[in-house]
Amino acid sequence: MLGRNFILIFLIAFTLIKTGLFAQQSSREFKNGIAAIVNNTVITAESVLRELPMEVSRVYFSLPLSEREKYKQLALRGLIQKELMLNEYREKNYNLPDSIFEQRIKETIQREGYTRSSLIKNLRAKGQTYDEYAKDYREQVIYSIMRSEFISTKGIVISPRKIEEYYIANKNQYRQDREIKLRMIVLENAKHGGEESTRVLADEIYAKLADAESFTQMAQIHSDQNNANGGLRIQWDKKGGSLHPSLEKVAFALGQGQVSSVVQLPNACFIMRCEEIRQTKLKSLSEVKDEIEDNLIEQARKERADKWFKKLEAKAHIQTFSF
Template sequence: MGGNPQLISLSFSFLLILSGFRLAAQSVDGIAAIVNDKVITFSEVRRQVEPTERILKESYSGPQLVERIKEARLSALRALIERELIIQNFKKEGYIIPDHVIEERLREIIRTQFEGDRLTMIRTLQANGMTIDQYKEDLKNQIIIQAMRAKNVPSQVVISPYQVERYYQEHIQQFTEDPQVKLWLIFIKKSVPPEDPLDSPSGPAPPDPALQRAQEILFRLKTGEDFAELARQYSEGPKQDAGGDMGWVTRDTLRKEVADVVFSLHPGQLSEVIPTDDGYYIAMVEDVKPAKVQPLSEVRKDIEKTLVQEERQKLQEKWLNKLRAKAFIKMF
């Protein structure tokens, strides 16, 4: 059956005009990516990454912050592309999510997060620039993604004893506990030199009074006085109120000059005075724990859990790669 060519032409022109309006509206926002026939806008990416950016701004600044934000936005865009691929695959397979499922999920959220007050939830959404219908759509998409992952990525993954043993051998350092010492410390700050060079005596620099005080404390310790009591009286370092009791420490928790001495001592042994840039340390090692490798029997369950997560991640990536291969994806 034929149609009126002029009418068809006018209808086609009208569709082009409508399309032009849509593209113009999108261009104001900016197109971040296209996934088949779906446009992902920059505002969607910004909304996705906004909480991460707030955290980054608390920890970084300058060029480093710019680089971290670029990485976060790219990661967010990739996540949105993956989400769109999954949703489109769900629709292509002809699945549907009944409305009552979304309503049940919404009621549960209102009950657990808003003390059953629907109005409070709506006001919270409005404060974040979102309508209830948009929120329901987001809920629906979350349910779709959960359902499709459950369908395509098996939750039960079998890990063989051989895989566990190989992982253990290849990551043995991960299961090695560093040596530790039960440590007591006294710290004496260096004396402040005179600000005016004219006040400084000529000739060789006199001994630092702080060093002399540290040496006197060491002598008193060697003659049997109580370490904790002297630490409470004289220490200017950490754990003064606890008598200098640092508890069990590893090498990486101490500055190198102190660690080198401390980890060469035997249980019950005192160090000599340890000079550093800012003062003088006296250490006593109460006890020592040598490096220890956790046996496989103790860590087997943790390794199995790690391997299951890795295997499920591989299976998910394999599934997503199939979806990517069948899709038109363009990032801008």
């Protein structure tokens, strides 16, 4: 027994050590690697890793290889596009005064509760100098300006006809969910002597309902909830709403007028009757016009961005590497 436990502990420890070494080795490879060269600018593998979303970077080295590659390429594409924008800024001589960047940095430092000296100390702890921080900040401001100038939604107008055509072609996106009106007989365990006795009572009531007893009358007599109105729920129920998942599954399988069998949950037993079904309704064009317009504007913005980046890529020298 001791021998088995020792082997198990050894295997777990070996796996953890191996995983840790793998992560360390992978980090070193990122630190020393080159991901791409855009004109004369090198994009390091380490900068790609820093570009990953925080929730991804935390678990990056434990992800499957295909997932890592997907996130890595998305981050690299973003950095390449950023460098293309910065290069365009330099080529077009869009020179903003240094005072603008200095003022922006000063405002950011104050907003985040730093002094210049405390910021420098914090940057040093992260392995970054103030000059590197200022350069990154400057590039981020330029990047934002270039995006707003060339790939924003400015000037995009969607005609009423285009909105209508999109609505007709995508009607299924704008259908309301099917809704049902339910009556319920609810028997709470706490009021009927516990789980077993409550289930016995529920089965007896269900048998009477099967013999054509009125559901409304039985609910008025027996239900612990909504008994005054015959167990009728005030609201219409839809999938993903307030119903417990086990109740929802049974309720939405009922036809109009049908009664469910007993559904037993940890705290109560339920019997349901579907009173009415409100069929899926198509929202009118006027109800979804603004939503469609927003979608089409975003599509047009993406098309504008793709076209612009292809133009920038065509006149740039871009070389990517495996890393």
